[in-house]
Amino acid sequence: MAIEIEPLITENDRAVARANVRRSSRGSTLGGVFLVALTDAVASLLAVAFVPHLGTGPALAVAAFAVALTTPLLFGISRLATTRAIREGAASAANERRMVAEAHRREFETRLANELEMAEGEPEVLDTVERALAGTLPGARVEVLLADNSHAHLARMVVSSPDAEPPGCPVNSPDECPAARRSQVQRFDDSDALGVCPKLRGRPQGRCSAVCVPVSIMGRTVGVIHTTDAPNAVFDGARVQDLQTLANQAGARLGMLRIMAETQLQAATDGLTGLLNRRSLENKIRALRNEQTSFAFAMADLDHFKALNDAHGHETGDRALRLFAQTLRTLLRDDDLVGRYGGEEFAIVLPGATSRDAADALEHVRVTLPGHVRRAGLPDYTASFGVVEAAIGEDLEAVARRADAALFHAKRDGRDRIVVHSDHGMHEEHNGASQAAGNGHHPDRELADAATPHS
Known part of the structure; x- marks a missing residue:
């Protein structure tokens, strides 16, 4: 595409200048004729006065000759003046055009900058x-x-x-x-x-x-x-x-x-897992409270995480945490909130869900996790969950304490299971005891390990 870069003075500028000169010179045409006639008369008088011996006829002839010589000179001077006026007018028109264009650009830049500065996203x-x-x-x-x-x-x-x-x-x-x-x-x-x-x-x-x-x-x-x-x-x-x-x-x-x-x-996410950090998760829970949205709350913890870290190193432990976080994000709903509460402990918020809904959703996570672990080439590990249904007006700390108590019972009762805390007390919704036995795990030994339940 040809880009039209305008020269300093365009043909349009010259046309505008010519039109302006024509308008301004309309009254000067008669003046030019009068000037020529006046020149003729003056030349005649001078010829008669200074050359009296030639007589009137020859004197007039000398005067006519003088007029013939001066008239083209006068018209030439007039033409030069007109050309100069057109050139100066064209330059003035070009300068005015550039000033208008520059003003337009500055206005465009200013308006655009102001609006973009107000854009929040x-x-x-x-x-x-x-x-x-x-x-x-x-x-x-x-x-x-x-x-x-x-x-x-x-x-x-x-x-x-x-x-x-x-x-x-x-x-x-x-x-x-x-x-x-x-x-x-x-x-x-x-x-x-x-x-x-x-x-x-x-x-x-x-x-x-x-x-x-x-x-x-x-x-x-x-x-x-x-x-x-x-x-x-x-x-x-x-x-x-x-x-x-x-x-x-x-x-x-x-x-x-x-x-x-x-x-x-x-600032809002955990650097290792990419999940919400504790502060951000709590802020979002407060927003749910302000909107009067009911929700189920769960605490999750990787079983025997310290032993995994000690046996296989912190890099393997970090991979295990990231994999668990990815499993939660993949299997839960888009509007469910998942955060890392600290260490190997995670918090899950399921808006609009009952404790039974949450337990069913987390059971899907629990039974799917071992397959993800094997495909990732990580040492076997499981997770335990404590679930509550937040009561209307219940303080967030109270909700978290109840979920943590349910998680404690899941750990104490053998790990790799889901325990719900309700008005009727603690009750187990799902567990992996049969799966653990089939995989060579020993629930009785894990029960003995429950002296340190969050591990």
């Missing part, structure tokens, strides 16, 4: 980008492709088009995009020409021209603003600058939001 940033594109390139097909957090895949995040159809860039990763690889604006006049991006060819709309503006976040190119038009279409250079401004400011805001989100995530 990526969806709001992308909405601003879409509206800015519609105003910058009305009637054009434009799309914004951005990489995901892995920076390996591009996704179409914004489309601005009168028919809702995107330009259809097929690149799948930043490495496939020339603009992203080079971190430079790329302009292509004709998709069928030599030396253009091969991704422009073979599109349903046929031949096209294109402009691609890279989007960078924290110095790394992660996407592109892509627009197409008819082959050899002229694209206003000022609009390219607006696209660059949009790419730069949107990239900067997205980068800031991602850093903030990452920082918040690090």
